[in-house]
Amino acid sequence: MIKVKLPADWELGFQKEKDLQPQEWHPASVPGAVQLDMMHTLEERDWTRGDGYRQFRWMEDVWWTYRTRFDKPSLSGSDRLYFHSKGIDYAFEISLNGKALLQQEGMFRRVDLDLTDHLEVKNDLRIQIAPVPKSHHERDDRTQANRAFKPAVSYGWDWHPRLVPLGIWDETSLEIRRDFLHDIRTRYSLDDSLENADLAITANVAAGVESVSVSVECKGDTVHKQEFRQGEGEFSGSIKLEKIRLWWPAGHGEPDLYELIVSAFDRNHKLMDEHRTTIGFRKVRLVRNTGTEREDPGFPKSRLLPPVTLEINNRRIFAQGTNWVNPEIFPGVIGEDRYRDLIVLAAGIGFNIFRVWGGGIVNKDFFHECCDRTGMMVWQEFPLACNDYPDDESYLSVLRPEARAIIERVGQHPSTVLWSGGNELYNSWSGMDDQSLALRWINSLCLELTPEIPFIPTSPLQGMGHGHYLFYDPSSDEDICQLMARMNNTALTEYGVPSPSDAEIIRKIIPLEEIFPPSPDSAAWIVHHAFKSWQDDTWLCPEVIEKYYGSSENLEEMVERGQKLQAAGYRFIYEAARQKWPYCSMAINWCYNEPWPTAANNSIVQHPALPKPACESIREACRPVMASASFPKYQWHPGEMLEFDLFMLNHSARDIPAGKMTIAVNGGDIKTWQFGEVQENTVLKGPRLMIRVPARVRDQGMTGMEIALKVLGHPEWDSVYKLPVKA
Amino acid sequence: MIKVKLPADWELGFQKEKDLQPQEWHPASVPGAVQLDMMHTLEERDWTRGDGYRQFRWMEDVWWTYRTRFDKPSLSGSDRLYFHSKGIDYAFEISLNGKALLQQEGMFRRVDLDLTDHLEVKNDLRIQIAPVPKSHHERDDRTQANRAFKPAVSYGWDWHPRLVPLGIWDETSLEIRRDFLHDIRTRYSLDDSLENADLAITANVAAGVESVSVSVECKGDTVHKQEFRQGEGEFSGSIKLEKIRLWWPAGHGEPDLYELIVSAFDRNHKLMDEHRTTIGFRKVRLVRNTGTEREDPGFPKSRLLPPVTLEINNRRIFAQGTNWVNPEIFPGVIGEDRYRDLIVLAAGIGFNIFRVWGGGIVNKDFFHECCDRTGMMVWQEFPLACNDYPDDESYLSVLRPEARAIIERVGQHPSTVLWSGGNELYNSWSGMDDQSLALRWINSLCLELTPEIPFIPTSPLQGMGHGHYLFYDPSSDEDICQLMARMNNTALTEYGVPSPSDAEIIRKIIPLEEIFPPSPDSAAWIVHHAFKSWQDDTWLCPEVIEKYYGSSENLEEMVERGQKLQAAGYRFIYEAARQKWPYCSMAINWCYNEPWPTAANNSIVQHPALPKPACESIREACRPVMASASFPKYQWHPGEMLEFDLFMLNHSARDIPAGKMTIAVNGGDIKTWQFGEVQENTVLKGPRLMIRVPARVRDQGMTGMEIALKVLGHPEWDSVYKLPVKA
Structure with missing residues (x-):
C-alpha cells in the first residue's frame, strides 16, 4: 500500500446531549484524550498533584465531538482518500459533511473508511464520542465496566485513580492510498526439526499488475527471492526456507527476525505496491509442569493440574518476568520512546516475559515490535478483569469483532506466546466460570485465527498463584520468606512487595504540609495509593517499615528503608520460584510499571520509567547461572537455629561444570559444597546447612547478619x- | 420431505486388498455389522460363550464391500433417488456402477447421496469399508483408537472384549424423495419469566409452493397455526407462544413436548411437503455448586472450582443417574425396544440423568427421543476416551465435521443438557490437557451451534470424582462407607461396586467344567471380566465376598452374596451424595448397563436389560423424599461405638412439613427426632446418634444389626x- 498522509488539524468540543452541537471548539491533539485537550484548554493546574485528577470527573458524562475540515485533495487514477484510525475510545459515530458513515462500539478495531465517494469541495469530518460506558451508577468503580470491552482499570483500581479516558488514542490520519495488493496473509509451518519453514502467502491483486515478487530478508541479507507472473485476481504463493534462524526468547538464543516483502509490478516492471511483514519463526506449546503428570494415589480421582510451562522451540523456559500495566492513564500519549525505555529496562533486569494484564489496554504496535526485537515474550490478556462479564448478545456482539481484531494484530508477532481471556475471572470477586460465553468466544476465535498459540481462560488457574502482595502480613504474622517456604504453585503469576516511591516524586505529588510523617487521613497520600488502597495501610505500610527498621526521621529515610525491604522481598520471591523449577515454571511479579506517579506501589519501575532499587535486586536474582539459598523466615533472633538449603540455579542454555561453593556467615567460612555438573535448564539442590544465629552481629545499616555464597572462579555467580x- | 423407501437386498463380501474384489457374496443385514453377517454365514458357534469372540479377530484387517443391485425406478416430476444412511462405520467409499461418489472417514455424519443423475437401467451400488483403523500395531488395546473418531471401547476395555465393529450400523435406505422444503431450522428463545417463547423458523422453499403453514401442537391440541404466503426462496417465519409448558427432568415436573409442523402447499392448497420437529422448551445452565463460591483464606489465591450443578428452568437439580454404555457390542443391532426397555427401567429407579460415556457410540435418534419423552437428562460425551488424541490436522479434519453432525443432531433434543469432550482426558492415563486442539474445536463447535447448552471438556474436572470401583479395597483397607465419609467432591460422576451376574447368565457363558469355584486362571471367567480386568480379582472379587459372608458353597450362593453387597454399596453411595447436597450435585454410578453378558461387572443392569438387585436398593436410595443415615464404616464388632448422622432428604419440588422420625436398632426404639419443615430441594441434617454395637445380634442371612428410621405417618419415607x- 502506497500512502500519502494529509496534514489535518483537529478540534474538539463537547455537548450535554447527543443531538446538540458543541458550543465551542478547542484545538485537539490526535492521538490523545479528550480530557487532556480540555485540560490544556482550561489551563488547569497539574492534575497529578494532590487530588487534582478529580477535575476530570464531569467529562465522563458528556458527548464529545472531534472535527477536521479539509479541501478535497486531487486524486489521480485509482487513488482513494481514506480516514484511518488505529483506535478510537470508545463508542463513536463518524460522519462526513453531516452524513453518518460508521457507528462502532469498541476501541481496538481499526477504522478504514473510504471517503472518496462522499467528498465535496469543502469537507467536514466529525467523530462523535459517547460518554463513558457505565453499566450502572451505583458505585464509581470497576463494576461499571462489566458490560464494556474497555479496560476496567480506568474506572479506579488500588493503584490507578478513577479517570476514564475517551477519544482518539492511536495513530489516525487522512491518507491517499494507492493499493494494488489487498488482504495479504502469510502463514508458516515448521518441520519437525524446526530447521525448515514453509511459507504460504495469499493476496488479492488489482488490475494493472503483471507480476508479484516475494523476497525474504534476514539481518539485511536477501535469503530468498521469487517472482510470479500474476495479474488481477487471487495470488497464492508458497516458499520453502531452509536452515532458518529461529526466534528465541531472551536468554535462550537470538530473537532472529525475517522480513517478507511482497511487491507488485506493472508490465514495465515498475513498482506499483509493496507490503512488508516481519516474521519470527518459533514453535510454542504450553506443557504440563514437571511433577504434575501423575495423580495422587487413592480415589476418587480428579483431574491433573492444567499445564503452565512455556515451551519454545521444544525447550522448556522458566518464565521470569513481570506484569505490564498501562504506562499512562491516557494511552493516547504513550509514545515509542516510553515503550522502548520500559522494554529495554526490563531486558536489562533479565526478564523474558511480560504478562500484559487484562485490566489495561492492548498495547500499540510498537510495543509488540519492540518485544519481537528484544526476545521479550508476551502473555497477552484480553481486556476483561475482576468483573462478571455477561453472556448477553449485546456484549458478545462487541466482544467478537474486537477480540478478532486483537488476535489478528497481536497474534502475528512471534513474541506473543500466550493468550489469556483476562485477569482473575474465576475468583469470587469476579464471579465468572468456565461456562462464560465471553470466554468461550475468545477461546474459539483464538483457535480459529492462531491455533499455534496456547490459550488459557484466565489467571490464576488451578495450581497457579496470585498474591500475596505484602512483605509482611500482620493478619497471618507471615513474612515473604515464610510464604515462599510453603509455596507449591506451578506458576507465580502475580505477587508483590510494596515500596514508597522516590522522595523526589512524592514531593511533587504531595503538598508540603502533608509530607511527613505521612498521615492515613491525608487526601493526597490516599489519592496516590499510600493508604486505603486495597487495605488500610497499603501501599505505604509504614508499620512494616518500622517493624524492621524502627521509626524513620524523615521522608528520605522512610523511602530508602521501604525500597530496601521491597528489593529484598522481590529477590527472595524470584529465587524461591527458580529453586522450585521445573515444578514451578513462572515468576511474574505484580507489577512492573505504573500509569502515573504513585506515592507507594508494588511496582518496581516508577512513572514514567524510573527504576526502584528492586530492579537491581531482581537482576541479581534473575542471573541465568547463580548460587542461591532459601531461608525459612526473614527476621531472626540471636541464638536461634537457622536452617537453609543451597542451590545452583542454571537457567542458561549451557551446562555448568562441577565446582565448589563456599558459604560464609558474617565473613567467616562455615562450609564448602562440592557440586557436580549442573545441566542446562536445571536446578541442583545442595545440602541443608544449620547455623546458630550469631549473638554479636555486624552493623549494616540494619542490624543483621550476612550470608555469602561464593563460587570458586565465578564471582559473577556469587x-x-x-x-x-533482633535482640 | 415425502419419501418412498425402495426395498433393497444387501450382500457382503471381503477382500485382502483394497483393489481386489470379494470372492464370495453373502447375505447382509442392514443395519448390522460385517462381523455378524460373516458369523451367520460361517455358522459359527455362539460367540459370547467361552472365548468364542476371538473368532472375529481376522475380520479387523480386511476390506469389506456391501452391494445392492436395483433397477432404475420410475421417477416423476421433481422426484430424486437418494441413498441415505444414518451411519456407516468407519472409513468408506460409496460407488455406483463403478463410479466413486463419496469418500468419508467417520461413522456419525449422515450420508445423503443424490443418485439420480448417475442412474442406469441396471444399477450396482457398493460401499467399500476399510479395515479397522489402528494408529499402531504394538498393543491390541484402546490406544490403537487414538487417531480415530471411533469409540475406543471396542478396542478392548475392562468390561468389553476386544471386538471392533465395522459396517452399516444405522438406518439406511434407497429412497425416492420429493422435497419442497429444505434446510428447515428452528430456534427458540424464552423470556425471563420462562412463560413465553419466540420461535424463529427458516427454510428454503422450492418452486411450485404458494404457501407455507406453521402449526404447533401440544398433547394433541393445536396451540398455534399460521399461514404465510410464500413462493420459491428463503422462508423466514416467527411465532410467539404464550404460557408455554416447560420441559422438566423426571421428578421435577412433566417433560412436556411440542410438535412443530411446517407444511408447503401449492396454488390449489394441495399439501406438497411436510416437516415435523419436536421441541421441548427449557433453559439450562451449569452453575457453581453451593459452598464453592468463596476462596480459602490466605495467599496465594488459585481459582474457584468449576461449576457442575445443573440448573434447569432456574431450578437446581440433583442429578441422580447412571453411566450409559453401549447396550450391544455391535451397535447396528440396537433396536428401539432395547432403548425403551433400558430407559423405562432407569426411570423406574428414579434416575433423572444418563451420562453417555465417551468410550462408546453416540446413540441413535430413538434413544434421544425416548429421553425427551421420559424427562431423562442426557449428558452427552463425544467419542474420545482415555487416550491422547492428537492436534494433527488429519485427525481434526475428521473430528470437526463429525462433531458438527453430532451437535446438530443430538443438540436439538431438550434432554441434552450437557456436552462433554470425552472421558477422563485430563488424567495421566490419557495425557491430554486444556491445550488440546481437539477439545478446543469441540468446545468451539458446541458454542457456535448450541450456545444454550453447557460444555465441559472432560470428566472429571477439579472437584469432581471418578472412582472408587470396589466395595472394599484391600490395598487401602477402606470400604465404601469409609470412602463416602471422607468424600468431598462436587459431583460423583463415576463410582462402582461390582457384582457377579445372575447364575443363569454365567452358566450360559462359562463352560460347565470351569463354573465353580471360579478360578483366576479360567480363560472363560477372564474373558468375561471376572478376573484380570483392571485388577487381578476384578470384577468378581471373590475374597471380598468371602470377607463379609465366609466361603460360598456354590455358584448361586456366591452370586446372591455378591449381588447383595453391590446393592448395599450402591445404596450407601447414592445416599451419601444426596446427604451432601447442594455442595455435591451429582451421583452417577459406573455403570448402568453392559454390551454383552459379563460374568461380573459394576453394571446394575445385565445384558440385554435384566436388572440386578442393586436396581431396587438404588431405587430406595433415590426416593425424592426419605429418611437417611450415614455410617462411618460398613462392618462392626460387638461393643464398638457406632456414631451416625440422621438426615431428611427432600429432592422433590414441594416442601415437607415438620414431622417425627423414630430410630430403632434391632427392633428397639432408641431415639426420636422431631424435625422441622424440610423445604423443597433441600437436605435437613439431624442429630448425630451414638450407640454401642449390640453383642447379641439378630441373624439376617448375614450376621448383622438392623437400623431402622421410621417417619411417623410416612412409611414410604422409612x-x-x-x-x-463380626465377633
Whole structure:
C-alpha cells in the first residue's frame, strides 16, 4: 500500500446531549484524550498533584465531538482518500459533511473508511464520542465496566485513580492510498526439526499488475527471492526456507527476525505496491509442569493440574518476568520512546516475559515490535478483569469483532506466546466460570485465527498463584520468606512487595504540609495509593517499615528503608520460584510499571520509567547461572537455629561444570559444597546447612547478619544475603 | 420431505486388498455389522460363550464391500433417488456402477447421496469399508483408537472384549424423495419469566409452493397455526407462544413436548411437503455448586472450582443417574425396544440423568427421543476416551465435521443438557490437557451451534470424582462407607461396586467344567471380566465376598452374596451424595448397563436389560423424599461405638412439613427426632446418634444389626439399613 498522509488539524468540543452541537471548539491533539485537550484548554493546574485528577470527573458524562475540515485533495487514477484510525475510545459515530458513515462500539478495531465517494469541495469530518460506558451508577468503580470491552482499570483500581479516558488514542490520519495488493496473509509451518519453514502467502491483486515478487530478508541479507507472473485476481504463493534462524526468547538464543516483502509490478516492471511483514519463526506449546503428570494415589480421582510451562522451540523456559500495566492513564500519549525505555529496562533486569494484564489496554504496535526485537515474550490478556462479564448478545456482539481484531494484530508477532481471556475471572470477586460465553468466544476465535498459540481462560488457574502482595502480613504474622517456604504453585503469576516511591516524586505529588510523617487521613497520600488502597495501610505500610527498621526521621529515610525491604522481598520471591523449577515454571511479579506517579506501589519501575532499587535486586536474582539459598523466615533472633538449603540455579542454555561453593556467615567460612555438573535448564539442590544465629552481629545499616555464597572462579555467580537480627 | 423407501437386498463380501474384489457374496443385514453377517454365514458357534469372540479377530484387517443391485425406478416430476444412511462405520467409499461418489472417514455424519443423475437401467451400488483403523500395531488395546473418531471401547476395555465393529450400523435406505422444503431450522428463545417463547423458523422453499403453514401442537391440541404466503426462496417465519409448558427432568415436573409442523402447499392448497420437529422448551445452565463460591483464606489465591450443578428452568437439580454404555457390542443391532426397555427401567429407579460415556457410540435418534419423552437428562460425551488424541490436522479434519453432525443432531433434543469432550482426558492415563486442539474445536463447535447448552471438556474436572470401583479395597483397607465419609467432591460422576451376574447368565457363558469355584486362571471367567480386568480379582472379587459372608458353597450362593453387597454399596453411595447436597450435585454410578453378558461387572443392569438387585436398593436410595443415615464404616464388632448422622432428604419440588422420625436398632426404639419443615430441594441434617454395637445380634442371612428410621405417618419415607457385625 502506497500512502500519502494529509496534514489535518483537529478540534474538539463537547455537548450535554447527543443531538446538540458543541458550543465551542478547542484545538485537539490526535492521538490523545479528550480530557487532556480540555485540560490544556482550561489551563488547569497539574492534575497529578494532590487530588487534582478529580477535575476530570464531569467529562465522563458528556458527548464529545472531534472535527477536521479539509479541501478535497486531487486524486489521480485509482487513488482513494481514506480516514484511518488505529483506535478510537470508545463508542463513536463518524460522519462526513453531516452524513453518518460508521457507528462502532469498541476501541481496538481499526477504522478504514473510504471517503472518496462522499467528498465535496469543502469537507467536514466529525467523530462523535459517547460518554463513558457505565453499566450502572451505583458505585464509581470497576463494576461499571462489566458490560464494556474497555479496560476496567480506568474506572479506579488500588493503584490507578478513577479517570476514564475517551477519544482518539492511536495513530489516525487522512491518507491517499494507492493499493494494488489487498488482504495479504502469510502463514508458516515448521518441520519437525524446526530447521525448515514453509511459507504460504495469499493476496488479492488489482488490475494493472503483471507480476508479484516475494523476497525474504534476514539481518539485511536477501535469503530468498521469487517472482510470479500474476495479474488481477487471487495470488497464492508458497516458499520453502531452509536452515532458518529461529526466534528465541531472551536468554535462550537470538530473537532472529525475517522480513517478507511482497511487491507488485506493472508490465514495465515498475513498482506499483509493496507490503512488508516481519516474521519470527518459533514453535510454542504450553506443557504440563514437571511433577504434575501423575495423580495422587487413592480415589476418587480428579483431574491433573492444567499445564503452565512455556515451551519454545521444544525447550522448556522458566518464565521470569513481570506484569505490564498501562504506562499512562491516557494511552493516547504513550509514545515509542516510553515503550522502548520500559522494554529495554526490563531486558536489562533479565526478564523474558511480560504478562500484559487484562485490566489495561492492548498495547500499540510498537510495543509488540519492540518485544519481537528484544526476545521479550508476551502473555497477552484480553481486556476483561475482576468483573462478571455477561453472556448477553449485546456484549458478545462487541466482544467478537474486537477480540478478532486483537488476535489478528497481536497474534502475528512471534513474541506473543500466550493468550489469556483476562485477569482473575474465576475468583469470587469476579464471579465468572468456565461456562462464560465471553470466554468461550475468545477461546474459539483464538483457535480459529492462531491455533499455534496456547490459550488459557484466565489467571490464576488451578495450581497457579496470585498474591500475596505484602512483605509482611500482620493478619497471618507471615513474612515473604515464610510464604515462599510453603509455596507449591506451578506458576507465580502475580505477587508483590510494596515500596514508597522516590522522595523526589512524592514531593511533587504531595503538598508540603502533608509530607511527613505521612498521615492515613491525608487526601493526597490516599489519592496516590499510600493508604486505603486495597487495605488500610497499603501501599505505604509504614508499620512494616518500622517493624524492621524502627521509626524513620524523615521522608528520605522512610523511602530508602521501604525500597530496601521491597528489593529484598522481590529477590527472595524470584529465587524461591527458580529453586522450585521445573515444578514451578513462572515468576511474574505484580507489577512492573505504573500509569502515573504513585506515592507507594508494588511496582518496581516508577512513572514514567524510573527504576526502584528492586530492579537491581531482581537482576541479581534473575542471573541465568547463580548460587542461591532459601531461608525459612526473614527476621531472626540471636541464638536461634537457622536452617537453609543451597542451590545452583542454571537457567542458561549451557551446562555448568562441577565446582565448589563456599558459604560464609558474617565473613567467616562455615562450609564448602562440592557440586557436580549442573545441566542446562536445571536446578541442583545442595545440602541443608544449620547455623546458630550469631549473638554479636555486624552493623549494616540494619542490624543483621550476612550470608555469602561464593563460587570458586565465578564471582559473577556469587550471592550475598542480609537478614535482620533482633535482640 | 415425502419419501418412498425402495426395498433393497444387501450382500457382503471381503477382500485382502483394497483393489481386489470379494470372492464370495453373502447375505447382509442392514443395519448390522460385517462381523455378524460373516458369523451367520460361517455358522459359527455362539460367540459370547467361552472365548468364542476371538473368532472375529481376522475380520479387523480386511476390506469389506456391501452391494445392492436395483433397477432404475420410475421417477416423476421433481422426484430424486437418494441413498441415505444414518451411519456407516468407519472409513468408506460409496460407488455406483463403478463410479466413486463419496469418500468419508467417520461413522456419525449422515450420508445423503443424490443418485439420480448417475442412474442406469441396471444399477450396482457398493460401499467399500476399510479395515479397522489402528494408529499402531504394538498393543491390541484402546490406544490403537487414538487417531480415530471411533469409540475406543471396542478396542478392548475392562468390561468389553476386544471386538471392533465395522459396517452399516444405522438406518439406511434407497429412497425416492420429493422435497419442497429444505434446510428447515428452528430456534427458540424464552423470556425471563420462562412463560413465553419466540420461535424463529427458516427454510428454503422450492418452486411450485404458494404457501407455507406453521402449526404447533401440544398433547394433541393445536396451540398455534399460521399461514404465510410464500413462493420459491428463503422462508423466514416467527411465532410467539404464550404460557408455554416447560420441559422438566423426571421428578421435577412433566417433560412436556411440542410438535412443530411446517407444511408447503401449492396454488390449489394441495399439501406438497411436510416437516415435523419436536421441541421441548427449557433453559439450562451449569452453575457453581453451593459452598464453592468463596476462596480459602490466605495467599496465594488459585481459582474457584468449576461449576457442575445443573440448573434447569432456574431450578437446581440433583442429578441422580447412571453411566450409559453401549447396550450391544455391535451397535447396528440396537433396536428401539432395547432403548425403551433400558430407559423405562432407569426411570423406574428414579434416575433423572444418563451420562453417555465417551468410550462408546453416540446413540441413535430413538434413544434421544425416548429421553425427551421420559424427562431423562442426557449428558452427552463425544467419542474420545482415555487416550491422547492428537492436534494433527488429519485427525481434526475428521473430528470437526463429525462433531458438527453430532451437535446438530443430538443438540436439538431438550434432554441434552450437557456436552462433554470425552472421558477422563485430563488424567495421566490419557495425557491430554486444556491445550488440546481437539477439545478446543469441540468446545468451539458446541458454542457456535448450541450456545444454550453447557460444555465441559472432560470428566472429571477439579472437584469432581471418578472412582472408587470396589466395595472394599484391600490395598487401602477402606470400604465404601469409609470412602463416602471422607468424600468431598462436587459431583460423583463415576463410582462402582461390582457384582457377579445372575447364575443363569454365567452358566450360559462359562463352560460347565470351569463354573465353580471360579478360578483366576479360567480363560472363560477372564474373558468375561471376572478376573484380570483392571485388577487381578476384578470384577468378581471373590475374597471380598468371602470377607463379609465366609466361603460360598456354590455358584448361586456366591452370586446372591455378591449381588447383595453391590446393592448395599450402591445404596450407601447414592445416599451419601444426596446427604451432601447442594455442595455435591451429582451421583452417577459406573455403570448402568453392559454390551454383552459379563460374568461380573459394576453394571446394575445385565445384558440385554435384566436388572440386578442393586436396581431396587438404588431405587430406595433415590426416593425424592426419605429418611437417611450415614455410617462411618460398613462392618462392626460387638461393643464398638457406632456414631451416625440422621438426615431428611427432600429432592422433590414441594416442601415437607415438620414431622417425627423414630430410630430403632434391632427392633428397639432408641431415639426420636422431631424435625422441622424440610423445604423443597433441600437436605435437613439431624442429630448425630451414638450407640454401642449390640453383642447379641439378630441373624439376617448375614450376621448383622438392623437400623431402622421410621417417619411417623410416612412409611414410604422409612429406611432400614443392615450392617454386618463380626465377633
